[in-house]
Amino acid sequence: QTVEPQVDTPNGGGGNEGGGEGGETDVTSSVSKNNEKITNFKRRWFIDINKEKRSLDKWWVQDTITNGEIMKSTLVLKNVTKGQTVDPSDYTVTWTDTNAALEDGATGFKLEYNKATSDQFQMIYEVVIKRGPVYNTANYHYTIEGKEKESDADDYYNQSSAEMSITKSGKFIPAGAEVEWTVKVNERETSDKGDNGIITDTIP
Numbered sequence: 001q002t003v004e005p006q007v008d009t010p011n012g013g014g015g016n017e018g019g020g021e022g023g024e025t026d027v028t029s030s031v032s033k034n035n036e037k038i039t040n041f042k043r044r045w046f047i048d049i050n051k052e053k054r055s056l057d058k059w060w061v062q063d064t065i066t067n068g069e070i071m072k073s074t075l076v077l078k079n080v081t082k083g084q085t086v087d088p089s090d091y092t093v094t095w096t097d098t099n100a101a102l103e104d105g106a107t108g109f110k111l112e113y114n115k116a117t118s119d120q121f122q123m124i125y126e127v128v129i130k131r132g133p134v135y136n137t138a139n140y141h142y143t144i145e146g147k148e149k150e151s152d153a154d155d156y157y158n159q160s161s162a163e164m165s166i167t168k169s170g171k172f173i174p175a176g177a178e179v180e181w182t183v184k185v186n187e188r189e190t191s192d193k194g195d196n197g198i199i200t201d202t203i204p
Helices: none
Strands: 003-005 031-039 041-049 059-067 068-071 076-079 092-096 107-115 122-127 131-143 147-159 166-173 177-183
Touching: 031 131, 031 147, 041 059, 041 131, 041 147, 059 068, 092 131, 122 131
Parallel strands: 003 147
Antiparallel strands: 031 041, 041 122, 059 107, 059 131, 068 122, 076 122, 092 107, 131 147, 166 177
């Protein structure tokens, strides 16, 4: 098949129709993505597919993230037109686990929907991110009347560096003439916690 690249507007909006000479119209379908905060080091991504509700023979999306890991168990495909969650048996997912450090983590995936449809879809998943810039890209391939076309969407987020906070407070217990100490670390989640953190507390 011949792939026909589409010219995308920012953030992957590629669904405009363009009339050519002789009244010809290039029918396209778009992909777009955005994200929202869960915690400082976890975000939820949304990928919108076929907002134009074109009649598609089939479609697939290859999604890749840098400086973070997709939590595989959180991936959900929703049929926006019907207001339903799509049964996993209706599509296939191939995970890319290159350099994944988390047990449930992956650096990307390919989701294939091999059924004819004119519905709008949305993929939702959670990502554990690291400090610094995070790039999330989606390559969307779809087939209309036997012709394969493609579109792309990119999203970017930068988790800035911050010092890890630590606070300490004490409460006097008269009955035993004791002091109960409480130490809180990174309470506002402004920094990612490593695997080998050490706290040294000295009582003079």
